[in-house]
Structures are given as C-alpha cells and as structure tokens.
Amino acid sequence: MDKMQFPLPVRIVAEAGDPVTEIYDVEEALTFLQNWPAAARGSPIFQRALNACFAVTIDEGTAEEARNALAAFARIAGVLAKDEPLPRLREADDWARSPTR
Numbered sequence: 001m002d003k004m005q006f007p008l009p010v011r012i013v014a015e016a017g018d019p020v021t022e023i024y025d026v027e028e029a030l031t032f033l034q035n036w037p038a039a040a041r042g043s044p045i046f047q048r049a050l051n052a053c054f055a056v057t058i059d060e061g062t063a064e065e066a067r068n069a070l071a072a073f074a075r076i077a078g079v080l081a082k083d084e085p086l087p088r089l090r091e092a093d094d095w096a097r098s099p100t101r
Contacts, residue, residue, distance in 0.1 A: 004056060006067040011081035012074055020081050026056045026063055029070045040077075049073035 002025070009022035012032070023029050030053045036046065052069035055061030074080040 003059075004063055006063050008067070010067060010070050010074060011083065012079050013081045014079055023070065026053050026066050029053045029066060030057075033070075033073075043076075045073045045076050 004026040006023070006025055006029075009024045010029070012021045012023060013019075014021070021032075023032055030050075033046070033050050033053065040046070049066075049069040049072070052061055052066040056063055056066050071080060
C-alpha cells in the first residue's frame with residue numbers, strides 16, 4: 001500500500017441529502033481541508049487534521065494517523081457520513097487532543 005493511502009476511506013457528507021464523498025488518501029484529505037471555508041479553519045481540531053496530513057508528506061506521520069485526525073475533524077464538524085466505520089474514533093479524538101500534535 002502507498003504510504004499516503006488510507007487503510008479505509010473517510011466518508012464525508014457535506015449536507016443532508018448530498019452524495020457521500022470518499023477520501024482515500026492524504027492528497028485528497030489535504031485538498032478537502034484546504035477547500036474548507038477559511039472562516040471555519042480556526043479550530044484546533046482542524047489544525048491538527050491539517051498538520052497530521054502534512055506530517056505524512058514529510059515522513060513525520062502515518063496515513064492511519066492522518067485518517068484518524070481527519071475522521072475526528074469531520075465528526076466534530078458534522079460532515080462525517082453516518083455509516084462511517086468508527087472502530088478507532090476514540091483513539092483519533094485522544095490523538096487529536098494530544099498537545100504534542
């Protein structure tokens with residue numbers, strides 16, 4: 001598997017009734033985050049997701065860490081698809097709140 005590919009895609013629904021968008025890798029995650037409305041980018045969880053994705057690009061993090069951070073951000077932002085598998089979401093929340101990230 002490519003080091004930038006997520007083990008499972010993150011499933012996003014922008015608004016109720018919209019089709020599900022699946023984010024499969026760090027590059028797609030960065031595009032998603034960089035297209036997030038500028039006025040809503042100030043939250044620490046957004047910054048942690050962005051940092052986790054950038055960390056993978058410089059071999060400072062893993063795709064799984066980036067995926068977990070993105071899923072945590074999407075859940076808090078209210079755009080995570082309801083059918084998104086959540087086996088590690090608690091771990092993602094703990095990681096996202098870590099002061100070292």
